[in-house]
Amino acid sequence: MKKYIFIFKSEIMTNFQYILNILTHFIGTFILLFIFLNLWQYIYSDPNKLINGYNMNQMIWYVIVTEVLWTSVGARQLSRKISLDVKSGNIAYNLNKPYNYIGYSLSSHLGSISVRLLIYIILGIIVGYLFLGSFPNLNIINIILVLLSGILAITINILFTISIGLLSFIIEDSSPIYWLYSKLILVLGVIFPIEYFPKVVQPILNYSPIYAMSYGPAKLLIDFTYINFSKIFISQIIYLIIAYSLCMLVYKKGVKNLNVNGG
Amino acid sequence: MAIIEVNKLSKTFKVKLKEKGLKGSLKSIIKPKYKEIKAVKNISFQVEKGEIIAFIGPNGAGKSTTIKMLTGILYPDKGNIKVLDIDPRQERKKLAYEIGTVFGQKEQLWTHLTPYDNFKFFGAIYDIPESRVEKKIKEFTELFEIEEFINTPVRNLSLGQRIRCEIIASLIHEPKVLFLDEPTIGLDPVVKENIRTLIKRMNKEYKTTIFLTSHDVGDIEKLCKRVIIINNGTVVLDDSMENLKYHYLNKKIVEAKMKEKVNLDDEEGITILKDKGYNLKIEVDTKKRSIADAIKLLNPDNIVDINISNIPLEDIISNIYKKDRK
Incomplete structure (x- = not known):
């Protein structure tokens, strides 16, 4: 475990040099947030009106959380990086190091996004407060549990993204699969809460990774109950195991058939 | 005692073939054709403890494929390998703790970190206690004369300085065998000489077995006592440097x-x-x-x-x- 913490730390050290990049990046996220916030303000002519069980404040905080969770992960770059590593054969140079490649990629990516995540959370809170003039009603334990759920959500997303990148072992270019994955998450998990979808689709979404990766932590922030937390937490642990197993399966299969051109 | 034992080792790659033009591209989707390339064919050799051995051959001869099989990166199709009595196929992780690798054409250092932070990083991934890592860093800093730039980010180092740091990073865990794949590629003659002296000193002081591939005859002549020449995937010569020269002298x-x-x-x-x-x-x-x-x-x-x-x-x-x- 110590080595993975060191990998995480080394990535943080590297990323401290890119604070300006991160802030610039947030401008894009902020524009997107701004559009959504205005859209919801327009839809909610009366802020106390409930639409599918959400008032305007809850809806806006929901979008802020899902946006921060999704954009701070930088899943596109990660999937592209892993896919390139596989295609170029660079992945081979990790094989003779005494660490697990999936653990290495996970801790390295978590390290590389942690500065960005922290900045996005702070900026997200500021944006939310400026728009709504209040914070969600949470005590310190609730906040810690929401943060824990957020970190688990990000970890699951990273693991699924790694497994998509690793699919390049089998299908040469995994970018179409990543495209499909990102659009599904964006439409079904970021923009609207599950309650906005038809009743027939809702149970499917409740058992899908979207519940663990996006809906769960956002729902906890706006409506924290310990029952909600335990349901979301269990779902996250299950999906964490599934995503990790998927990564290992693709990785082990791929490495056996690895072709690296010599020099 | 043989530290590396290779017995009847073979590796074949399957490469996708594509005919010319758009028609060829479409055909390769519907009915893909593959060609088999026999990169390594039935090779056998042994390396003794403390040897510096040159493993050479022209481009595409099978050198790097062999090194990659010895270090557990590639799975062989046939044959047996034992490195320090460990089968790289079965116990890749265990072997990783015992060997070091430097691929001259591939950076393993984190370019945004300083050499010092990189060495600490390598110490951590090899589970070396911190006090031991500090001791090793101090020792190698003197031996490889890197005091001047140990706190400069790797991306700002010259190629020669970087290669020195690459070698140190691969030595932090005190490997018993060091695989050097073209370590002097792209270096000027003075730096090359410097690196060779360091490799020799390392072999002498730490009794590290060195398995070297290089296209640079100077590396081979100045460092190695034994040479294995591989061509078209087979060993065409396995002899001492003395015999090789004598034969042609x-x-x-x-x-x-x-x-x-x-x-x-x-x-x-x-x-x-x-x-x-x-x-x-x-x-x-x-x-x-x-x-x-x-x-x-x-x-x-x-x-x-x-x-x-x-x-x-x-x-x-x-x-x-x-x-x-x-």
Whole structure:
């Protein structure tokens, strides 16, 4: 475990040099947030009106959380990086190091996004407060549990993204699969809460990774109950195991058939 | 005791074939064709503890594929490998703790971090206690003379400085075997010499077994006592450097500057390499003709200047490559 913490730390050290990049990046996220916030303000002519069980404040905080969770992960770059590593054969140079490649990629990516995540959370809170003039009603334990759920959500997303990148072992270019994955998450998990979808689709979404990766932590922030937390937490642990197993399966299969051109 | 044992090792790659143009691209989707490339064919050799061995061959000979199988990066199709009595296929992670690798064409350092942070990082991934890592860093900083730039981010180092740090990073965990794949590629002659001295010192002081691949004859000549030449996936020569040279030392190059033009033709034991009238370059096979004979043929009174030398190692090696190709 110590080595993975060191990998995480080394990535943080590297990323401290890119604070300006991160802030610039947030401008894009902020524009997107701004559009959504205005859209919801327009839809909610009366802020106390409930639409599918959400008032305007809850809806806006929901979008802020899902946006921060999704954009701070930088899943596109990660999937592209892993896919390139596989295609170029660079992945081979990790094989003779005494660490697990999936653990290495996970801790390295978590390290590389942690500065960005922290900045996005702070900026997200500021944006939310400026728009709504209040914070969600949470005590310190609730906040810690929401943060824990957020970190688990990000970890699951990273693991699924790694497994998509690793699919390049089998299908040469995994970018179409990543495209499909990102659009599904964006439409079904970021923009609207599950309650906005038809009743027939809702149970499917409740058992899908979207519940663990996006809906769960956002729902906890706006409506924290310990029952909600335990349901979301269990779902996250299950999906964490599934995503990790998927990564290992693709990785082990791929490495056996690895072709690296010599020099 | 053999530290590396390779027995009847083979590796075949399957490469997708594509015919020319758009039609070819469409055809390859519907009915893909593959070609098998036998990169390594049934090779066997052993390396003893503390040896510095040159594993050389032309491009595409199978050197890097062999190194990658020895270090557990690639799975062989057939044959057995034991490195320090560990099978890289079965216990890749265990082997990783015992060996070090430097691939001259591949950076393993984190370029945004300083060499010091990188060494700490490598210490951590090899589970070395912090106090030991500090001790090793201090030791290598002196041995490899890197005090000047140990706190400069790797991206700002010159290639020679970076290679020195790459070697240190691969030594932090005190590996028993070090695989160096073209460690001096792209370096200027002075830095090359410097790296060679360090490799030699490391082998002497830590008794590290060194498995080296290089296209640089200087690396091989100055570092290695034994050479394995691989070509087209098979071992074509496995001999001591001394024997290799001795075998070819019966051939001498005679370069002479003449007062008057000499008309010489190839004859038994003598091959004309260059004839520019007053300047001659001939190869003498001393098994068939003595040097004295050759000089007599030139007429000693006619010679203004003469130089007799051995065939360069580079030519010896390329002759072996060519002979094997035929």
